[in-house]
Amino acid sequence: MKCYECSKNDKNTDTVAICIVCGRGVCKQHLVREDTPVWEGEYSIRLKCGMGVECKYEDVQHIKKILCIPCHEALKENY
Numbered sequence: 083m084k085c086y087e088c089s090k091n092d093k094n095t096d097t098v099a100i101c102i103v104c105g106r107g108v109c110k111q112h113l114v115r116e117d118t119p120v121w122e123g124e125y126s127i128r129l130k131c132g133m134g135v136e137c138k139y140e141d142v143q144h145i146k147k148i149l150c151i152p153c154h155e156a157l158k159e160n161y
C-alpha cells in the first residue's frame with residue numbers, strides 16, 4: 083500500500099502503518115504516534131488479526147497509537 087498523504091503530492095511511499103481511524107496507510111513522515119484518548123463509538127479499524135486469527139496484545143497496542151495527520155488534527159480539535 084502507498085501512503086495516502088504522499089500520493090496527494092505525487093509521491094509513492096510505502097506505508098509503515100495504518101491509521102486506526104480512517105484505515106489509510108501512512109508512511110513514516112505522515113504518521114502520528116501518540117497515546118490517543120478513548121474515542122466514543124467504533125473505530126473503523128482493520129487489523130490483520132481477528133476473524134479467526136489471534137490478536138497479540140502488544141500488536142494491538144502498537145496499532146492503536148497510529149493516526150494519520152488529518153485524523154490527528156481532527157482528534158485534537160475534538161478534545
Ligand SMILES: [Zn+2]
Binds near residue numbers: 088109
Ligand atoms: Zn507519506
Ligand SMILES: [Zn+2]
Binds near residue numbers: 102103104106151154
Ligand atoms: Zn486517518
